[in-house]
Amino acid sequence: MSVERGIGKVPERYRHMRMEDLVRETERVRARLGDQVAILGHHYQRDEIIRFADHTGDSLELSRKAASVEAPYIVFCGVYFMAETAAILCSPEQRVIQPVIEALCPMAEMASRKQVSAAWDALSTVWDEPIIPITYQNSNADVKAFVGERGGAVCTSSNARRILDWAFSRGGRVLFTPDEHLGTNTALEMGLSESEVGVWNPLAPASPETFSECRMVVWKGFCSVHTGFTLEDVARARAEHPGARIVVHPECPRPIVLASDASGSTSQIIDVVAKAPAGSTIVVGTECHMVDRLARQYADKEIIPLARRECGSMGLTRLEHLLFALEGLASGKAHNIVAVDPDTAAGARLALERMLQ
Ligand code: 13P
Ligand code: SF4
Numbered sequence: 001m002s003v004e005r006g007i008g009k010v011p012e013r014y015r016h017m018r019m020e021d022l023v024r025e026t027e028r029v030r031a032r033l034g035d036q037v038a039i040l041g042h043h044y045q046r047d048e049i050i051r052f053a054d055h056t057g058d059s060l061e062l063s064r065k066a067a068s069v070e071a072p073y074i075v076f077c078g079v080y081f082m083a084e085t086a087a088i089l090c091s092p093e094q095r096v097i098q099p100v101i102e103a104l105c106p107m108a109e110m111a112s113r114k115q116v117s118a119a120w121d122a123l124s125t126v127w128d129e130p131i132i133p134i135t136y137q138n139s140n141a142d143v144k145a146f147v148g149e150r151g152g153a154v155c156t157s158s159n160a161r162r163i164l165d166w167a168f169s170r171g172g173r174v175l176f177t178p179d180e181h182l183g184t185n186t187a188l189e190m191g192l193s194e195s196e197v198g199v200w201n202p203l204a205p206a207s208p209e210t211f212s213e214c215r216m217v218v219w220k221g222f223c224s225v226h227t228g229f230t231l232e233d234v235a236r237a238r239a240e241h242p243g244a245r246i247v248v249h250p251e252c253p254r255p256i257v258l259a260s261d262a263s264g265s266t267s268q269i270i271d272v273v274a275k276a277p278a279g280s281t282i283v284v285g286t287e288c289h290m291v292d293r294l295a296r297q298y299a300d301k302e303i304i305p306l307a308r309r310e311c312g313s314m315g316l317t318r319l320e321h322l323l324f325a326l327e328g329l330a331s332g333k334a335h336n337i338v339a340v341d342p343d344t345a346a347g348a349r350l351a352l353e354r355m356l357q
Contacts, residue, residue, distance in 0.1 A: 145347030248285030
């Protein structure tokens with residue numbers, strides 16, 4: 001059996017299958033595997049994947065699900081930090097499979113443990129209070145481990161405010177990685193002033209004294225999907241759809257969030273759409289696979305993308321990859337197992353469990 005080289009490699013025969021054959025074969029092997037497998041899918045996955053997901057959700061919901069499902073195999077359709085989180089939270093006997101294991105979130109790659117540790121050391125020279133590190137779920141396990149080892153926690157876009165409240169209630173200052181925009185949006189909504197929030201650029205760090213008056217320092221990392229929305233997009237949506245509600249993800253820069261009517265995690269956005277009365281118009285500023293699905297699901301409402309922006313990493317997983325993963329399991333060969341070394345997993349688990357508690 002020849003396996004193609006490169007991202008999302010599958011044997012040649014899968015690449016020539018028609019969609020209806022892929023669907024039929026996936027249904028067959030899925031039924032055969034029964035409760036041996038739980039398929040988890042992030043909201044940004046393609047429809048061809050979501051139709052086979054046993055559980056869909058935002059990052060927080062999928063983490064909770066990974067910690068509670070009992071199937072021996074968790075097939076995680078999303079990006080690497082999500083599957084890695086599942087591998088850290090599930091029981092040692094379970095295995096996590098990521099059908100396209102090369103699907104990485106570029107934002108998570110913007111902070112390494114070494115860089116975060118250097119920022120921590122620099123800030124320790126100017127801050128007397130304890131530093132509470134908080135990392136967004138969109139980070140690699142070694143950064144989560146650093147955070148866990150130093151008494152901090154993970155947050156997601158749906159609980160960032162609560163986690164930051166917890167951090168500040170401990171009387172310290174916060175180093176927030178890796179999303180500048182989620183960190184800034186949340187801090188300013190909590191009442192911090194702009195001068196209290198500093199931005200740490202890991203590629204050209206300013207002198208630590210620059211941050212001496214800051215209560216929180218946010219990492220200069222970003223999501224190119226959400227930073228791609230512009231004020232012109234918002235103005236166009238307002239002009240073309242007067243009376244529409246605009247809801248965006250908090251990975252969008254502050255001016256976009258301020259110009260919109262609401263912001264929230266992917267599940268919170270879905271909730272806004274689900275609860276809107278029939279006939280209403282909602283403009284959604286997030287990844288377009290999810291917005292397209294919402295438009296089809298809620299045909300009694302008008303659901304419009306703020307702009308069409310696709311996450312290339314989330315889009316890598318196609319049905320041929322899921323089928324290959326499931327057929328592998330059915331024949332006793334697990335492909336693309338996500339493994340985290342035990343020391344890193346132990347530190348990261350501390351940070352994740354603080355969040356889940
Ligand atoms: P959610 O937790 O809102 O699903 O966000 C994950 C993500 O990667 C958004 O870009
Ligand atoms: Fe990462 Fe942005 Fe894609 Fe989310 S949408 S997975 S933050 S690149």
